[in-house]
Amino acid sequence: MVAARAGVSTATVSLVTSGKTAGRVSAGNIAKVDRAVSELGYIVDGLGSSLARGRSNIVILVAPDVSNPFFAKVIDGVRGEIGDTFQLLLSVTEAGRMPTPAVVRNLLSLRPAGLLVDAPSAEFLAALPAAGPMVLLDTAGVESAAPAVNFDVAAGAVMLADHLAGLGHTTVAYLDSTTGTETFRVRREAFCRHARIHGMDVAAQAGTTIDVAAAAQAFAGAWPEWERKGVTAVVCGTDTHAYGVLQEARIARLEVPGRLAVTGFDDLPYSETSSPGLTTVRLPATELGRAAGRQLLRLLAGEDLGGADATGHTLTLGSELVVRGSTAGPGTGPGQRR
Amino acid sequence: MVAARAGVSTATVSLVTSGKTAGRVSAGNIAKVDRAVSELGYIVDGLGSSLARGRSNIVILVAPDVSNPFFAKVIDGVRGEIGDTFQLLLSVTEAGRMPTPAVVRNLLSLRPAGLLVDAPSAEFLAALPAAGPMVLLDTAGVESAAPAVNFDVAAGAVMLADHLAGLGHTTVAYLDSTTGTETFRVRREAFCRHARIHGMDVAAQAGTTIDVAAAAQAFAGAWPEWERKGVTAVVCGTDTHAYGVLQEARIARLEVPGRLAVTGFDDLPYSETSSPGLTTVRLPATELGRAAGRQLLRLLAGEDLGGADATGHTLTLGSELVVRGSTAGPGTGPGQRR
DNA sequence: CTGAAAGCGCTTACAG
DNA sequence: CTGAAAGCGCTTACAG
Numbered sequence: 194m195v196a197a198r199a200g201v202s203t204a205t206v207s208l209v210t211s212g213k214t215a216g217r218v219s220a221g222n223i224a225k226v227d228r229a230v231s232e233l234g235y236i237v238d239g240l241g242s243s244l245a246r247g248r249s250n251i252v253i254l255v256a257p258d259v260s261n262p263f264f265a266k267v268i269d270g271v272r273g274e275i276g277d278t279f280q281l282l283l284s285v286t287e288a289g290r291m292p293t294p295a296v297v298r299n300l301l302s303l304r305p306a307g308l309l310v311d312a313p314s315a316e317f318l319a320a321l322p323a324a325g326p327m328v329l330l331d332t333a334g335v336e337s338a339a340p341a342v343n344f345d346v347a348a349g350a351v352m353l354a355d356h357l358a359g360l361g362h363t364t365v366a367y368l369d370s371t372t373g374t375e376t377f378r379v380r381r382e383a384f385c386r387h388a389r390i391h392g393m394d395v396a397a398q399a400g401t402t403i404d405v406a407a408a409a410q411a412f413a414g415a416w417p418e419w420e421r422k423g424v425t426a427v428v429c430g431t432d433t434h435a436y437g438v439l440q441e442a443r444i445a446r447l448e449v450p451g452r453l454a455v456t457g458f459d460d461l462p463y464s465e466t467s468s469p470g471l472t473t474v475r476l477p478a479t480e481l482g483r484a485a486g487r488q489l490l491r492l493l494a495g496e497d498l499g500g501a502d503a504t505g506h507t508l509t510l511g512s513e514l515v516v517r518g519s520t521a522g523p524g525t526g527p528g529q530r531r
Numbered sequence: 532m533v534a535a536r537a538g539v540s541t542a543t544v545s546l547v548t549s550g551k552t553a554g555r556v557s558a559g560n561i562a563k564v565d566r567a568v569s570e571l572g573y574i575v576d577g578l579g580s581s582l583a584r585g586r587s588n589i590v591i592l593v594a595p596d597v598s599n600p601f602f603a604k605v606i607d608g609v610r611g612e613i614g615d616t617f618q619l620l621l622s623v624t625e626a627g628r629m630p631t632p633a634v635v636r637n638l639l640s641l642r643p644a645g646l647l648v649d650a651p652s653a654e655f656l657a658a659l660p661a662a663g664p665m666v667l668l669d670t671a672g673v674e675s676a677a678p679a680v681n682f683d684v685a686a687g688a689v690m691l692a693d694h695l696a697g698l699g700h701t702t703v704a705y706l707d708s709t710t711g712t713e714t715f716r717v718r719r720e721a722f723c724r725h726a727r728i729h730g731m732d733v734a735a736q737a738g739t740t741i742d743v744a745a746a747a748q749a750f751a752g753a754w755p756e757w758e759r760k761g762v763t764a765v766v767c768g769t770d771t772h773a774y775g776v777l778q779e780a781r782i783a784r785l786e787v788p789g790r791l792a793v794t795g796f797d798d799l800p801y802s803e804t805s806s807p808g809l810t811t812v813r814l815p816a817t818e819l820g821r822a823a824g825r826q827l828l829r830l831l832a833g834e835d836l837g838g839a840d841a842t843g844h845t846l847t848l849g850s851e852l853v854v855r856g857s858t859a860g861p862g863t864g865p866g867q868r869r
Numbered sequence: 870c871t872g873a874a875a876g877c878g879c880t881t882a883c884a885g
Numbered sequence: 886c887t888g889a890a891a892g893c894g895c896t897t898a899c900a901g
Contacts, residue, residue: 302575
């Protein structure tokens, strides 16, 4: 250990670099070590350090889809919360896929201080070796003993159903995400259940990946039939799907919201500035990341998040209905737009 | 080491688990070890292993913007090339920012087998300690001794200028990205230089972040003046900017391409399906990732990528002009659309 | 307050 | 072909 050339033992150096000097190292030695460290440009080797303490200081975030603006906000939240203490690293997988068990094992062999898992499938969780502190994100609909932070998407779906029914819609279509994450099932089922209560008919369904163009195409293909069925509103599983519908509606000269009401989930930035603005269920993405980061921090500090009841581990973040120009009563026709 | 209970030494186990048995371990012992390994569910500890060999098997990809569809393709390319051999991990930074020197030092202390750096600024590279194998991606316009893989964005810009001039445009506007990555400067300068050669006037410029809504807003604000100046085409630094222009043009009932031609850079998926389709310079993102992955692999294998000439380290991927419906001659008016 | 020593879990010459 | 041993760079009881 080069820095031992400060004239002290490696033990002392270690104490100083790790900030455990309180009542254990003299001020003079601290100064000496600090000087030597900066002179030599020394930097603690993460590998040796991690091996000695049994775990590294990295936190690995595992997610099926790194590249979408919604997830970017989640990451921001996590980073803001744990970024100073831990090194946050993203696992990279094929777009839309969770890592294979083999990859996870590799990840785990790095002895991360903790694991953050976003939108896992039930199978993924089942195959996950229970190793070390872990917090789940956005896992609505999946059973797990691990602490989790979720959105209350069902409540949002209910508000959406209330809103549309209140506007007088009686026949709606649902454009779902086909990525197979449980949260989408929860959204859809909650909406359909509540629509039924209001006597609102979910007359048709379609699904695509989370992609504007794919959604536009699916809507274009389905619309003739939906129109025949008397559909006056399209509820979309994500804002991205709604953008596709909005786009296609514009091309087809379908007045929104006069002829067709459109809604989404997420409240991505563009939903505010699109024309018309998109009525959507806001899911607080940044807050999700922050909350998950905080939970992990508590876990790492040795706190027991549990509590006796089963829900003690799970934090649920409220969702919120944001009403904008894309919804109005059915048949309000041209001129009502905006 | 638990697996030593296979009845052999730890050295033998290590030889087997790392696959270096060739002529060094008897078939019987290999079998014994394999059995013990699977019985115990043993998995080589990455920390100990990495420390012993001096470096880990992770490759860290550093990039300013993880969450955009273009970068997703780059990642895909990298993963496809090195994913089997190394553990690819993404560094997480504030959106649009490169990591700070302190973060990079932390990253480096994990002793990654290699580093991949996407779209770095000159300052970032200057501050980067020259540690270990590294390949730069998309670094057009930045000087560096490190091997790099770039797009020939200047050639694309030239083709674009040729195309617009050929269609008869004489006055155009340039909507740039303000993210400050050098590649955007290169695109713009190459375009402007070549426009001038054709006698085409770049009469106005504006810039926004890479965001549809921001671009739409900027265009909406600038258009009155641009129109007064006689602008008949808007050249955008990225496809995303062009989407904003396309959107705003539709709202303002500006016929594209009849009244206004619009172009982009990237060729994102949506550019093919938008209406009209977007004329753009295709930058082969996946191939960029693959090429960079391959370069790094060669570097890690100890190959010298150099060569005597300065360009020996740098691979340049060709760009390609994709002409779609968003460009036509000026003043072709309504009815010419598509 | 300080240093010598053991140990984290592996790999790799080395001697047999 | 095999095992005992040294060593990777740190941290942490432990004895002083």
